[in-house]
Amino acid sequence: AQSVSQHNHHVILSEAASLELGCNYSYGGTVNLFWYVQYPGQHLQLLLKYFSGDPLVKGIKGFEAEFIKSKFSFNLRKPSVQWSDTAEYFCAVNIYNQGGKLIFGQGTELSVKP
């Protein structure tokens, strides 16, 4: 079965530190890739997505992610985090031609210390 792995369950950073959250998926065909963010007590919001084209995609709030097909990875990055980035981050994969459903990773909780 297809799966999505997020290797970091909890990341703690100080403000202005750089962030990289890992995401790997297990499927050899065409995929669409997403990162969602969930602020405390809120619903999921789309950060960025990759469907095709430039493998480096930019999202909201200064986040970006790079799709590396050979590594089945879609890591999320931000050069300088802020306290307001404290949230849970979910990587998700949609298998092309298998309906619209998303397969989610387990999530990474990010805590940014002021």
Add this chain to the structure above:
Amino acid sequence: DAGITQSPRYKITETGRQVTLMCHQTWSHSYMFWYRQDLGHGLRLIYYSAAADITDKGEVPDGYVVSRSKTENFPLTLESATRSQTSVYFCASSPPPGTGGNTIYFGEGSWLTVV
């Protein structure tokens, strides 16, 4: 711009009772989904629907029933609630794959506690 709304937002129920969580979207998206979010498991798909009158099981469908008589509504029913169904439930919708980018939009969640 209501988007996608869920009700109730918070619910406490007793074991064995039937509970229905409602989901309504105003975008006329063909796809709708129900996920549950549990600590350590991320989001897991319960059921999804590609169109009215078409539903399919997700990863964790046992104990749940869905229906989709109208495009805009996708209720989720727990036929006989169990404590293991205590969770946060998210409804979501999206246009069909290949149109509009297939982005899935989430509701604000329904917090369900089964005692």
